[in-house]
Structures are given as structure tokens and as C-alpha cells.
Amino acid sequence: xxxxDQLRLEGVGRRFGTADALADLDLxxxxxxxxxxxxxxxxxxSTALNCLAGLLPLTAGSIWQDDQRIDTLPPEKRGFGMVxxxxxxxxxxxxxxxxxxxxxxxxxxxxEVRRRTEAAIEMVRLAEHASKxxxxxxxxQQQRVAIARATVLEPSLVLxxxxxxxxxxxxxxxxxxxxxxxxQSLGLTTxxxxxDQEEALSMxxxxxxxxxxxxxxxxxxxxxxxxxxxxxxxxxMGYRNLLPVSATRVEGDAVTVPLGETxxxxxxxxxxxxxxxxxxxxxxxxxxxxSADVAGxxxxxxxxEYQGRELAVEVALPDGVRLHARTDRxxxxxxxxxxxxxxxxLLVYPSGxxxxxxxxxxxxxxxxx
Ligand code: ATP
Numbered sequence: 001x002x003x004x005d006q007l008r009l010e011g012v013g014r015r016f017g018t019a020d021a022l023a024d025l026d027l028x029x030x031x032x033x034x035x036x037x038x039x040x041x042x043x044x045x046s047t048a049l050n051c052l053a054g055l056l057p058l059t060a061g062s063i064w065q066d067d068q069r070i071d072t073l074p075p076e077k078r079g080f081g082m083v084x085x086x087x088x089x090x091x092x093x094x095x096x097x098x099x100x101x102x103x104x105x106x107x108x109x110x111x112e113v114r115r116r117t118e119a120a121i122e123m124v125r126l127a128e129h130a131s132k133x134x135x136x137x138x139x140x141q142q143q144r145v146a147i148a149r150a151t152v153l154e155p156s157l158v159l160x161x162x163x164x165x166x167x168x169x170x171x172x173x174x175x176x177x178x179x180x181x182x183x184q185s186l187g188l189t190t191x192x193x194x195x196d197q198e199e200a201l202s203m204x205x206x207x208x209x210x211x212x213x214x215x216x217x218x219x220x221x222x223x224x225x226x227x228x229x230x231x232x233x234x235x236x237m238g239y240r241n242l243l244p245v246s247a248t249r250v251e252g253d254a255v256t257v258p259l260g261e262t263x264x265x266x267x268x269x270x271x272x273x274x275x276x277x278x279x280x281x282x283x284x285x286x287x288x289x290x291s292a293d294v295a296g297x298x299x300x301x302x303x304x305e306y307q308g309r310e311l312a313v314e315v316a317l318p319d320g321v322r323l324h325a326r327t328d329r330x331x332x333x334x335x336x337x338x339x340x341x342x343x344x345x346l347l348v349y350p351s352g353x354x355x356x357x358x359x360x361x362x363x364x365x366x367x368x369x
Contacts, residue, residue: 013060036204081150260317266346
């Protein structure tokens with residue numbers, strides 16, 4: 001099947017029994033885009049990918065390649081490339097023959113098969129391993145073969161499901177760059193499933209953040225990182241401090257919320273009124289420590305963790321709430337400190353449903369000095 005300008009998922013859903021593994025997925029993918037589907041385990045990412053691949057029939061909605069409906073086509077008619085976490089290479093074929101396999105199946109002329117196979121081997125930097133069997137390669141090298149095998153056919157879309165999750169941390173980082181480099185040089189439209197927010201942020205043009213089978217937010221890495229649409233997305237994006245509180249004052253998007261024995265200002269991320277139950281979210285990097293003799297928010301250091309250039313600390317507020325903070329000052333457990341929140345970095349989300357609120361993190365009473 002030839003390339004497309006747009007691939008559209010319209011109201012795509014997949015139900016197992018009475019449970020929606022995926023519901024109401026609307027997404028338009030432009031040719032050449034790198035899209036990451038991101039979310040915690042069980043949120044429906046693989047279901048979405050398998051629906052796209054044609055491995056799982058939809059129970060709702062449709063998928064369109066420009067003006068052609070494709071969700072009714074079997075996987076092989078969609079012509080998409082797939083890379084999964086278990087590389088599924090043919091163990092008895094060499095690297096070269098694994099990569100050439102799909103081209104030969106298409107009965108392309110011998111010269112063309114050779115030319116494209118060698119180019120793909122070069123691209124994933126496996127020239128010196130081309131005559132080896134998969135069993136003689138490292139995990140990262142095997143994954144590169146899988147990627148070459150999927151991309152040598154120049155598919156209109158490449159689907160990747162956690163392709164790096166079996167690799168060690170160092171290789172994962174290398175392969176991230178490698179996949180991004182391949183994507184840029186080949187301009188392949190890619191949909192990439194991961195539960196690793198750093199991986200998604202560093203690789204994708206756009207992220208689709210999912211939870212409980214539904215899209216929470218679609219946006220660029222910067223949008224999702226700096227303006228999470230819900231407190232669940234914020235949670236996933238490293239806003240470790242999630243405080244269920246009631247808003248004291250609301251004026252436009254300026255909200256005041258109680259914290260410790262004082263109040264702090266935040267930015268409303270939706271409609272809210274004074275007195276409403278809300279969730280205030282802030283990253284540890286935006287909670288800074290100063291000396292205790294200035295007025296304002298105060299706390300007592302409970303836990304100090306060395307993290308290279310900075311210390312990660314947990315601070316207990318007078319009301320028992322625990323905040324995660326960062327500092328480059330040398331601090332000790334038990335010390336009283338002043339706490340400053342970077343202006344504009346405390347995001348406040350409406351949270352009408354009492355069941356849908358994070359639990360407050362309370363300081364361990366026994367540690368009180
Ligand atoms: P993970 O990262 O753990 O693979 P995921 O986000 O990819 O998770 P899915 O595999 O898409 O999640 O699963 C979404 C939901 O659908 C889960 O609750 C899962 O238990 C359910 N589910 C998936 N496949 C089936 C199936 N064949 N039968 C019944 N339920 C299923």
C-alpha cells in the first residue's frame with residue numbers, strides 16, 4: 001500500500017466483555033510524524049497499537065488512510081511495519097537474510113533486494129555482523145535487526161511497542177537516539193508505545209497520554225510537560241507533589257490554596273471557585289529551600305537523598321503534609337527551612353469527584369523531632 005498524507009482514528013474503541021480497554025480515540029497522524037502513546041500499564045496503549053496494526057478488530061469507530069477506510073483490512077493489506085519488544089527474528093537466518101526476507105517475499109528483482117538490504121544494514125550499523133545469526137548478537141543488535149527488517153520495506157507507518165524495554169539502561173539510551181536518527185533520515189511515520197515518559201518526551205513530535213483506556217492529553221512534549229491537562233498527566237510528568245486542598249480564593253486564573261500554616265498562589269488549570277476541592281501540583285524542582293529566618297512557608301527536613309548536583313529532600317509542613325523538594329544547600333534531617341515555590345509553577349486542577357483525588361502524603365509521625 002502506498003504512503004498517505006493523513007491517518008485518522010475516529011472514535012476508535014475496543015471492548016473486552018464489558019470492559020473498555022480503549023474508548024473514543026480520536027487522533028490524526030500526519031505523514032512523517034513520530035507519535036508516542038504514553039501511559040501507565042493497562043491504560044490501553046498496546047490495544048490502540050494492535051487496532052492500528054489490524055491485529056485486533058475494533059468494537060467502535062473507524063480508521064482512515066486519507067479517504068480510504070482501512071480498519072476493515074487484514075494486517076498484511078495495511079502494509080505497516082512492526083517492531084515489538086521480543087524481536088521475533090528468524091533464528092536460523094543470518095542478519096542479512098532476516099533483513100532481506102520481506103523484500104524476497106515481495107519477489108523484487110535480486111539486484112534491488114541486495115541494494116536495499118545492504119543500505120538497511122549500513123543504516124543500523126550492523127555491517128560487521130551481517131553474516132552472524134541472531135543468537136550471536138547482543139539484545140541491542142538484535143533490536144537493530146528488527147528495526148532494519150521493519151523499515152527496509154519502506155512501510156507507510158511503523159508501529160513500535162515498547163521496543164527498548166528488554167534492553168539495559170545504557171543501550172536503551174543509545175537506541176533512543178538511533179531510532180530518532182532513523183526516523184529523521186527516512187522520514188517514516190511512526191507510532192511508538194511506551195510507559196517511559198522520558199523516552200516519549202525525548203523522541204516524539206507529539207505525545208498521546210492515556211489513562212484507563214481514554215486519552216487524557218495530546219500535545220507536543222513541551223505542552224504536555226509544562227501544561228499537563230489533568231492532575232493525572234501531571235502525576236505522570238513528574239509533578240510529584242499532588243495536594244488535595246480546597247481553594248481559598250479564585251480571581252481569573254490566580255488561585256490561592258492553603259499550604260502548611262499559610263497560603264500559596266497557583267495557576268488555575270480549569271474552571272473553579274473559592275471553596276472548591278482542587279488538586280495543587282508542583283514538581284520537586286520548583287520547590288526550593290531557603291534559611292528559616294524569612295517569613296512564609298516553613299517546614300522541617302525529614303529525608304535527604306544525594307542526587308549528584310542537588311539533594312532531593314522531603315520536608316514536613318506544620319500540618320503534617322510532606323513536600324518533595326530540591327536544594328543545592330547542604331541540609332540535614334531535622335533542620336527547619338523556609339520553602340519557596342517557583343512563581344507560576346504551582347498548577348491547580350479542578351477535582352469534583354471525591355473518588356478522583358490523590359491521597360495527601362503525610363509525614364511519618366514517629367520522625368517528628
Ligand atoms: P502494558 O503497558 O502493561 O502493556 P497497555 O497500556 O498496553 O499496558 P493494554 O494491553 O492495551 O494496556 O490493556 C488495556 C486493558 O485491556 C487492560 O485492562 C487489559 O487487562 C485489557 N485487555 C487487553 N487485552 C485483553 C484481552 N485479550 N482480553 C481481555 N482484556 C484485555
